[in-house]
Amino acid sequence: MIKIERLSKTYRVEGQEVSALDDITLEIGKGEVFGIIGRSGAGKSTLLRSLNLLERPSTGQVLIDGEDITGFDHNRLHTLRQRIGMIFQHFNLLSAKTVAGNIDWPLRCTGNLDAARRAERVSELLALVGLSEHANKYPAQLSGGQKQRVGIARALANRPRLLLCDEATSALDPETTQSILRLLLDINRRLGLTIVLITHEMQVIRTLCDRVAVIDGGRIVESGRVADVFLHPRHPVTRSMVAQGDPLTAAMLDPAHAFAQDKLRGTLVRLTYLGDVTYQPILSRIMAASAARFTILQGEVSSIKDLPFGQLLLELEGGNEDIRKVFAELDRHRIHHEVLQ
Ligand SMILES: Nc1ncnc2c1ncn2[C@@H]1O[C@H](COP(=O)(O)OP(=O)(O)O)[C@@H](O)[C@H]1O
Ligand SMILES: [Mg+2]
Known part of the structure; x- marks a missing residue:
């Protein structure tokens, strides 16, 4: 138009x-x-x-x-x-x-x-x-x-x-x-x-x-x-x-300011996903299939207009092979992931 x-x-x-x-x-x-x-x-x-x-x-x-x-x-x-x-x-x-x-x-x-x-x-x-x-x-x-x-x-x-x-x-x-x-x-x-x-x-x-x-x-x-x-x-x-005005997103985007670094043992990963996947137990399925363990450090499930979304900050612990498997499964389910540190 x-x-x-x-x-x-x-x-x-x-x-x-x-x-x-x-x-x-x-x-x-x-x-x-x-x-x-x-x-x-x-x-x-x-x-x-x-x-x-x-x-x-x-x-x-x-x-x-x-x-x-x-x-x-x-x-x-x-x-x-x-x-x-x-x-x-x-x-x-x-x-x-x-x-x-x-x-x-x-x-x-x-x-x-x-x-x-x-x-x-x-x-x-x-x-x-x-x-x-x-x-x-x-x-x-x-x-x-x-x-x-x-x-x-x-x-x-x-x-x-x-x-x-x-x-x-x-x-x-x-x-x-x-x-x-x-x-x-x-x-x-x-x-x-x-x-x-x-x-x-x-x-x-x-x-x-x-x-x-x-x-x-x-x-x-x-x-x-x-x-x-x-x-x-x-x-x-x-x-x-x-x-701005959203401390949760601020911490997600810049976790170095939000977490005591000496407390972290594993890999810091941010997951984001949109749509129906938000309401499916995909994370528990993925983690059940791998020997890696996770801790949720920060998270939000909400919607933008009509679109449900989630963003999670996880600390992943486990062997390289276990973590690689988790990433492959996340990819398969179209869950975006980025390693922050
Ligand atoms: N009538 C005008 N005469 C001279 N400069 C203007 C005029 N209107 C806007 N500007 C300048 O153009 C730029 C953009 O202004 P504006 O579109 O009002 O920005 P915003 O709405 O994002 O605050 C600013 O640098 C402003 O000073
Ligand atoms: Mg203006």
Whole structure:
């Protein structure tokens, strides 16, 4: 659905060229939830805003459904933007309008519906985001979560195919964040809406996204399926972001900091696995077939979006031949293993 090809953006600040995006190439599929992470200043907002041309690329192309939007004239761009919804960290609601008035606003701007049809659409959207009771309140009378629900309803008013989210849950408490994420996931599934989001919260990526790209210094340094990138981060920025706020993963990625080395006798091995194998007694079968012994030092069984996964840090003890046998069996069951020391 979206194809970004060799996109670069430079800003001119006091006569100096500042590179915000540098040769970005990326594809996002229809119905996909795609996350973009990176440190502050990495270029995330610039990239997101390039998708509706709020930011004009210096070079490169942005294709939506096969059409290069960088060549669109004013009218076509106007039409395109109606088909792309956007939500923001600080909601950007019109404070002098009611909840219903805020949601009605984009419908008025488009001018395709008469007043009765607009009212019908507004009440549909209010029900969708669970705000039917609050139609006549003003933004100042709402909680943060409710404000973002208004933001979402407003973004969906003109039935967009694409929703852009710029740190949409960053101003919300954890519980409210979860409820907004559930709403976004529900909308993605029910409406088949493509979502591109940027966030500094890794939990948002784990809960919502199918794929993720990591951007640093205006370049994509890593991208892939969320489970693959989060369980096997390669770039230092990805490693540090994935470990942030997650001591277990931090210890798994860098066990030297987590364990007293003099306590270790055997081989330190990290296992990771995805999907059905998570709920099968494969480890006990493998170990029964070998004379090697194991100690679990650290472990997690959870899921990333709908995909179950496990990661275990084991100390393996035994003869070389026994351990080789364990590794061969792990391979056979497609359990990824890496020897850490
Ligand atoms: N309008 C602008 N004028 C000049 N420089 C900008 C402008 N917008 C962003 N930048 C610069 O581009 C880089 C990327 O910014 P941004 O996309 O906002 O990063 P992020 O969203 O990842 O924090 C930063 O160095 C920022 O200072
Ligand atoms: Mg930003």
